[in-house]
Amino acid sequence: MMSDTRQILALNRFDNARMDGLDDGLRARLARREATFGAASVLFYERPLELVRGHGAYLYDAAANQYLDMYNNVPSVGHCHPHVVSAIAAQAARLNIHTRYLTRPVEEYAVRLLGHFPAPLTNLAMTCTGSESNDLALRIATAVTGRRGFIVTRAAYHGNTAAVAAISPSSFSGTAVPPHVRLIAAPQADGDVAGRFTAGLRAAIAGLEEAGIGFAALVVDSIFSSDGIFADPAGFLAPALEAVREAGGLFIADEVQPGFGRTGGGLWGFARHGIIPDIVTMGKPMGNGFPMGGVVTRPEFLARFCEETGYFNTFGGNPVAAAAGDAVLDVIEEEGLIANAASTGGLLKQGLEALRAEFPAIGGIRGAGLFIGLDFISRDSGAPDPRMASHVINALKDKFILIGAAGLYGHTLKIRPPLCFAPAHAARFLESLREVLRAS
Amino acid sequence: MMSDTRQILALNRFDNARMDGLDDGLRARLARREATFGAASVLFYERPLELVRGHGAYLYDAAANQYLDMYNNVPSVGHCHPHVVSAIAAQAARLNIHTRYLTRPVEEYAVRLLGHFPAPLTNLAMTCTGSESNDLALRIATAVTGRRGFIVTRAAYHGNTAAVAAISPSSFSGTAVPPHVRLIAAPQADGDVAGRFTAGLRAAIAGLEEAGIGFAALVVDSIFSSDGIFADPAGFLAPALEAVREAGGLFIADEVQPGFGRTGGGLWGFARHGIIPDIVTMGKPMGNGFPMGGVVTRPEFLARFCEETGYFNTFGGNPVAAAAGDAVLDVIEEEGLIANAASTGGLLKQGLEALRAEFPAIGGIRGAGLFIGLDFISRDSGAPDPRMASHVINALKDKFILIGAAGLYGHTLKIRPPLCFAPAHAARFLESLREVLRAS
Numbered sequence: 001m002m003s004d005t006r007q008i009l010a011l012n013r014f015d016n017a018r019m020d021g022l023d024d025g026l027r028a029r030l031a032r033r034e035a036t037f038g039a040a041s042v043l044f045y046e047r048p049l050e051l052v053r054g055h056g057a058y059l060y061d062a063a064a065n066q067y068l069d070m071y072n073n074v075p076s077v078g079h080c081h082p083h084v085v086s087a088i089a090a091q092a093a094r095l096n097i098h099t100r101y102l103t104r105p106v107e108e109y110a111v112r113l114l115g116h117f118p119a120p121l122t123n124l125a126m127t128c129t130g131s132e133s134n135d136l137a138l139r140i141a142t143a144v145t146g147r148r149g150f151i152v153t154r155a156a157y158h159g160n161t162a163a164v165a166a167i168s169p170s171s172f173s174g175t176a177v178p179p180h181v182r183l184i185a186a187p188q189a190d191g192d193v194a195g196r197f198t199a200g201l202r203a204a205i206a207g208l209e210e211a212g213i214g215f216a217a218l219v220v221d222s223i224f225s226s227d228g229i230f231a232d233p234a235g236f237l238a239p240a241l242e243a244v245r246e247a248g249g250l251f252i253a254d255e256v257q258p259g260f261g262r263t264g265g266g267l268w269g270f271a272r273h274g275i276i277p278d279i280v281t282m283g284k285p286m287g288n289g290f291p292m293g294g295v296v297t298r299p300e301f302l303a304r305f306c307e308e309t310g311y312f313n314t315f316g317g318n319p320v321a322a323a324a325g326d327a328v329l330d331v332i333e334e335e336g337l338i339a340n341a342a343s344t345g346g347l348l349k350q351g352l353e354a355l356r357a358e359f360p361a362i363g364g365i366r367g368a369g370l371f372i373g374l375d376f377i378s379r380d381s382g383a384p385d386p387r388m389a390s391h392v393i394n395a396l397k398d399k400f401i402l403i404g405a406a407g408l409y410g411h412t413l414k415i416r417p418p419l420c421f422a423p424a425h426a427a428r429f430l431e432s433l434r435e436v437l438r439a440s
Numbered sequence: 441m442m443s444d445t446r447q448i449l450a451l452n453r454f455d456n457a458r459m460d461g462l463d464d465g466l467r468a469r470l471a472r473r474e475a476t477f478g479a480a481s482v483l484f485y486e487r488p489l490e491l492v493r494g495h496g497a498y499l500y501d502a503a504a505n506q507y508l509d510m511y512n513n514v515p516s517v518g519h520c521h522p523h524v525v526s527a528i529a530a531q532a533a534r535l536n537i538h539t540r541y542l543t544r545p546v547e548e549y550a551v552r553l554l555g556h557f558p559a560p561l562t563n564l565a566m567t568c569t570g571s572e573s574n575d576l577a578l579r580i581a582t583a584v585t586g587r588r589g590f591i592v593t594r595a596a597y598h599g600n601t602a603a604v605a606a607i608s609p610s611s612f613s614g615t616a617v618p619p620h621v622r623l624i625a626a627p628q629a630d631g632d633v634a635g636r637f638t639a640g641l642r643a644a645i646a647g648l649e650e651a652g653i654g655f656a657a658l659v660v661d662s663i664f665s666s667d668g669i670f671a672d673p674a675g676f677l678a679p680a681l682e683a684v685r686e687a688g689g690l691f692i693a694d695e696v697q698p699g700f701g702r703t704g705g706g707l708w709g710f711a712r713h714g715i716i717p718d719i720v721t722m723g724k725p726m727g728n729g730f731p732m733g734g735v736v737t738r739p740e741f742l743a744r745f746c747e748e749t750g751y752f753n754t755f756g757g758n759p760v761a762a763a764a765g766d767a768v769l770d771v772i773e774e775e776g777l778i779a780n781a782a783s784t785g786g787l788l789k790q791g792l793e794a795l796r797a798e799f800p801a802i803g804g805i806r807g808a809g810l811f812i813g814l815d816f817i818s819r820d821s822g823a824p825d826p827r828m829a830s831h832v833i834n835a836l837k838d839k840f841i842l843i844g845a846a847g848l849y850g851h852t853l854k855i856r857p858p859l860c861f862a863p864a865h866a867a868r869f870l871e872s873l874r875e876v877l878r879a880s
Contacts, residue, residue, distance in 0.1 A: 029542055036550040037757075038563035038739045039746035043540055050542035054535045072537065074754060080533050089529035093520050095494045096729035097512065100483055102469055102490035110476040123478035128568045128731045129755055135601045160753055161575045163602035171749050284754060289536035291568045291731040291755035299478045306479035309611050313600055314514060314724060315569055315731035317477075 012393050012405060014043040022047065044404075046394055054079025057418050057425055059402065068425055070403045070417040073371075076260055076285030077331040078420040084288045084327040091323035099126070099317040109322035112329060114296065116267050118276050123302045125295045126317030130256035130283020131159030133293040134219070136311065137279045138163050140297060141250045143305040147214030151204045153186045155408040157226040158219060158254055159283075167219055170226045180213050186227035186408070187236060189364045194236040198243050205247045217250040217279075222269030223258040228407030229366050229373030229414065231263065237273035250301075253277035256293070257371075260285040261332050261419055264342030264369025272368060288331075290324035291315070337419040341369035344421050348372060351430040352415075359437045361388055372415040373406060384409035388440070395436040401429060452830050452845060454483040462487065484844075485837055494519025497858050497865055499842065508865055510843045510857040513811075516700055516725030517771040518860040524728045524767040531763035539566070539757040549762035552769060554736065556707050558716050563742045565735045566757030570696035570723020571599030573733040574659070576751060577719045578603050580737060581690045583745040587654030591644045593626045595848040597666040598659060598694055599723075607659055610666045620653050626667035626848070627676060629804050634676040638683050645687045657690040657719075662709030663698040668847030669806050669813030669854065671703065677713035690741075693717035696733070697811075700725040701772050701859055704782030704809025712808060728771075730764035731755070777859040781809035784861050788812060791870040792855075799877045801828055812855040813846060824849035828880070835876040841869060 016034060019027055030048065033041050049067075053060040056078045059067045069079070077084065091105060099106060110124050127133045142148060150167050152158065157170040165171055166178045177183060182204035187197045201218060208215045218240065224230040244251045258269030259282050265272050268280065278301065283293040293316075305311070315321070332338060349365060352374055356362040363375035363382065376388035389405045392413060396403050406414040417425065456474060459467055470488065473481050489507075493500040496518040499507045509519065517524065531545060539546060550564050567573045582588060590607050592598065597610040605611055606618045617623060624640035627633050641658060648655045658680065664670040684691045698709030699722050705712050708720065718741065723733035733756075745751070755761070772778060789805060792814055796802040803817035816828035829845045832853060836843050846854040857865065 029547070032551065033542065033547055035562065036547065036554055036564055037539070039743035040563075040565050040751045041539075042750065042752060043542065048542055050544070051535055051537055052544070054537065059535075059537070074538070075536060080536065082533070085529070085533045088532050089525070092528050092729075093522070093525045095491055095499075096515060096520065097491055097494065097499070098514070099477070099481075102473065102483065102488050104490070104492070107469070107473055107476065111472065114476055122475065123480075124476055125480050129572065129753070131753070132569065132571065132601065139602050139605070160751060161572065161601045161603065162579050165579075165749060173747075173749055175748055289532075289755070289758065289760070291758070291761070303479035307613075308615055309605060309613055310482065311480045311600060312482060313569070313571070315729070318729065318731070320729070321731070 012044060012390050014045060014048045018046070045397055049397070057421050065400060068401045068428060070401060070415055070429060072402070072418065073257060073262065073416050074284045075289050076262070076419050077288050077328055077335070077337060078418050081288060081331055083331055084324055087323040087327035088290055088320055091320045096318050096320045098314055103319045105319040105322040105326070106317045109326045112326065113294070117280065117296050120298045121276065121280060121296045123297055123299045125302065125311055126321070127293040127295065127313050128291045128315045129159070129293050130281065131161050131164050132313065132316070133256065133281035133283055133295050134158045134164045134254060135161040136295050137219070137252045137281050138167070138217070140279060140295070140301055140305040141217035141252060143308055144301050145214070145216045145249060147216040147249070148180045149182065149208035149213040149215045150180060151182045151184055151201060151208070151215070151218045153220065153224060153227050154183045155186065155227045156219070156221065158221070179211070182207055186224050187230040189230065189366060193233060194239045197236060198239040201240050202243050205243065205249070215247050215249040217252050218244050219252040219254060221254045221257055222273065223263060223368065223371055225257040225371070225414070226406055228375070228412040229371060231272065231366060231368035234272045235274055237270070238275050241275045241277070250278040251275070252279045252281065254281050256281060256283035260328065261338040261341055262369055262371050264338060264345050266338065286328065287321055287324035288328050290321055292321040292325060332419070335420065340421070341419050344423055344426055345369040345372065347423055348415065348426045348429070351426060355430065355434060355437070358434070361385065361437060361440070367415070370417055370419055370421055374413040374415060375407070376411045376413065384411035386410035389413055391440065392433070392436055396432060399432040399436070401432055452484060452833050454485060454488045458486070486834055489837070497861050505840060507840045507842050508868060510841060510855055510869060512842070512858065513697060513702065513856045514724045515729050516702065516859050517728050517768055517775070517777060518858050521728060521771055523771055524764055527763040527767035528730055528760055531760045536758050536760045538754055543759045545759040545762040545766070546757045549766045552766065553734070557720065557736050560738045561716065561720060561736045563737055563739045565742065565751055566761070567733040567735065567753050568731045568755045569599070569733050570721065571601050571604050572753065572756070573696070573721035573723055573735050574598045574604045574694060575601045576735050577659070577692045577721050578607070578657070580719060580735070580741055580745040581657035581692060583748055584741050585654070585656045585689060587656040588620045589622065589648035589653040589655045590620060591622045591624055591641060591648070591655070591658045593660065593664060593667050594623045595626065595667045596659070596661065598661070619651070622647055626664050627670040629670065629806060633673060634679045637676060638679040641680050642683050645683065645689070655687050655689040657692050658684050659692040659694060661694045661697055662713065663703060663808060663811055665697040665811070665854070666846055668815070668852040669811060671712065671806060671808035674712045675714050677710070678715050681715045681717070690718040691715070692719045692721065694721050696721060696723035700768065701778040701781055702809055702811050704778060704785050706778065726768065727761055727764035728768050730761055732761040732765060772859070775860065780861070781859050784863055784866055785809040785812065787863055788855065788866045788869070791866060795870065795874060795877070798874070801825065801877060801880070807855070810857055810859055810861055814853040814855060815847070816851050816853065824851035826850035829853055831880065832873070832876055836872060839872040839876070841872055
């Protein structure tokens with residue numbers, strides 16, 4: 001069975017076999033792309049989009065068309081934000097070196113970033129990507145617990161290294177779930193969310209223990225991005241943390257997607273649940289596109305891991321990354337982006353609720369801040385309707401709005417614009433979505 | 441037993457327990473570093489060095505002292521090279537996005553880079569680090585061969601992900617060699633280098649097959665950096681490739697250290713041996729410090745891998761990385777850095793040979809281009825002398841020259857300056873090394 005993320009991509013990816021109707025220039029570009037990137041080349045849209053420029057919440061194609069970006073969460077404070085760009089340019093011209101020498105930018109950034117974490121999360125390891133962050137988190141959890149079993153949600157995505165791909169069921173394709181990995185259902189949208197999620201977790205822990213594998217850690221994206229975005233009720237992860245602690249495992253909060261203000265209630269998605277994880281991993285928006293990631297944990301956990309092997313990352317913690325990361329924190333503060341995520345995200349959600357009253361194709365609407373999932377369902381059966389999601393994505397592109405999908409069935413519109421998204425952008429999106437749904 | 445790289449680091453790292461003699465300012469900096477980076481903080485030198493600026497082959501400390509850099513191979517075309525810096529700054533201000541849209545800089549860079557590889561190596565996957573590149577290479581090899589066993593040299597280092605750390609014995613510390621990994625001796629410095637290396641390889645392949653694990657790939661740094669730098673005789677890897685092919689395995693050339701011109705005989709270390717590997721991995725110098733890496737392989741291998749899982753790397757192949765990589769290739773060509781690596785590396789080696797005639801502490805001298813290993817040995821027994829290497833490293837720092845060590849015993853001075861290293865720099869280094877050895 002083709003799994004979800006691949007299914008979603010299949011619904012919203014360019015198919016090399018369907019070149020009809022594309023002009024010669026684009027066909028030549030696509031042929032070159034195929035010849036160089038081969039089977040790993042995946043492009044969005046039935047007719048792939050060439051981008052040449054980005055600014056704020058906008059992206060521009062080769063014909064100078066302006067697109068409103070509601071998909072890309074890496075350029076989180078806005079495409080090519082001048083403050084971040086100039087910080088990168090200035091530091092790249094001054095010094096770019098690894099962490100085996102002292103450099104002030106990295107050390108000051110570490111102090112600043114760690115200031116945004118609750119005790120006892122006081123140590124930082126810098127990496128280059130969310131994948132490297134999660135890979136390191138798994139190694140720390142194994143060293144600390146002496147056990148190998150990991151639990152993740154059914155459509156989770158945590159990255160692309162061998163170890164992390166093994167806990168990313170949304171990348172599985174026909175391949176079996178590895179024995180040391182147990183999948184649990186994503187949180188439900190309503191009812192006793194905490195109770196059902198925790199019951200699934202406890203059963204999975206018991207399964208790992210019975211199999212003699214042992215339970216090392218629960219790894220969750222704290223807003224369940226790939227599973228379809230589950231944010232409410234705030235606090236539903238607290239009993240899960242308790243269950244993890246009782247079993248002597250670790251709680252790894254993957255903040256690669258929810259982190260850095262997106263949920264509108266502080267910098268981290270886990271804060272929404274009133275919990276303090278054992279390990280927090282970061283990536284995507286950390287440097288607004290400069291490749292950087294990080295792992296924050298308790299000093300004794302990092303020390304236990306380092307007894308066995310140590311950790312050094314050549315590019316991780318270079319001063320240019322630190323300058324980018326520092327500038328991102330500046331912009332989040334100076335432009336009030338967390339408050340904006342809450343208020344503009346709130347407007348957006350209200351507008352979507354109003355559309356739901358109008359269109360029976362809209363099912364659940366969930367989210368926090370500027371991270372909202374909207375389910376498309378069959379008018380008759382209420383069943384997930386991934387083809388409608390795919391249709392809406394392509395139709396919105398024709399209206400110069402970029403957006404994507406998520407969820408176990410690929411029927412969830414993933415609404416995830418840069419955090420500089422303004423009320424006027426929200427109004428434009430809502431109007432365009434209304435037009436698309438009216439014409440459907 | 442503490443393994444080599446850790447032993448080398450232990451010899452040349454700051455020890456937190458030894459704060460005596462350090463001024464208050466530095467002590468405060470070190471305490472802050474310990475409080476934030478914890479057990480993963482490793483600093484070079486008995487008295488750690490704070491760096492504030494880099495330019496060409498020079499680094500500058502906080503007191504404006506100028507150091508000649510003979511250690512750092514990431515800023516390979518020179519620290520903060522203005523052409524690379526301005527390429528990064530310009531592209532970061534224009535567009536920084538992932539590869540699911542078409543972007544011209546990435547596609548043009550891919551064509552240019554692949555133009556430097558022999559057929560049938562025509563596909564490129566972009567990553568962010570050498571570790572990610574090697575991690576992906578292992579996954580491709582497993583998918584292609586259907587087998588799990590990897591063979592590496594005894595003091596190899598290939599990176600820091602879980603999968604790659606398992607094939608990096610120089611990071612092992614007391615931990616056992618995993619069952620799917622077999623270690624073979626690094627090449628010898630003389631005699632029948634190819635014959636002995638290939639015999640070790642064949643025995644390891646047989647061992648993996650007998651154990652029912654099967655042989656997936658041989659992974660070698662094509663200049664054996666961590667093992668102590670073994671370059672000659674050119675061609676000694678050709679019989680190894682034959683043995684790999686006979687056994688139905690893949691040959692993975694790790695070009696993270698030798699790649700991009702360092703060996704002075706073309707862009708790649710494997711070219712020195714007249715071989716065409718199955719997979720080539722890149723990292724460190726690829727973007728002169730901008731975090732980027734890549735994997736080049738045959739289209740059918742990438743396709744086989746992608747059938748199972750696909751590969752997407754959020755930051756990998758972003759246009760800023762492509763701009764940095766493109767600028768690095770510009771500089772290598774425009775400044776004739778490969779020819780310089782050959783000629784200045786040749787001068788350096790001649791000068792070191794002359795020193796060997798003067799100082800019995802100098803044993804073997806090996807290398808290619810601007811990557812040279814020099815062994816320190818006991819005058820009496822000829823045994824490896826890692827303490828002498830450590831002494832020389834710290835004494836050269838007092839003469840404002842930065843350098844490091846390598847090898848199974850940590851007794852090999854690793855001479856690896858930026859490729860813009862000039863004859864005058866070589867003369868200064870040789871004179872300083874002579875003074876240090878005279879005073880020893």
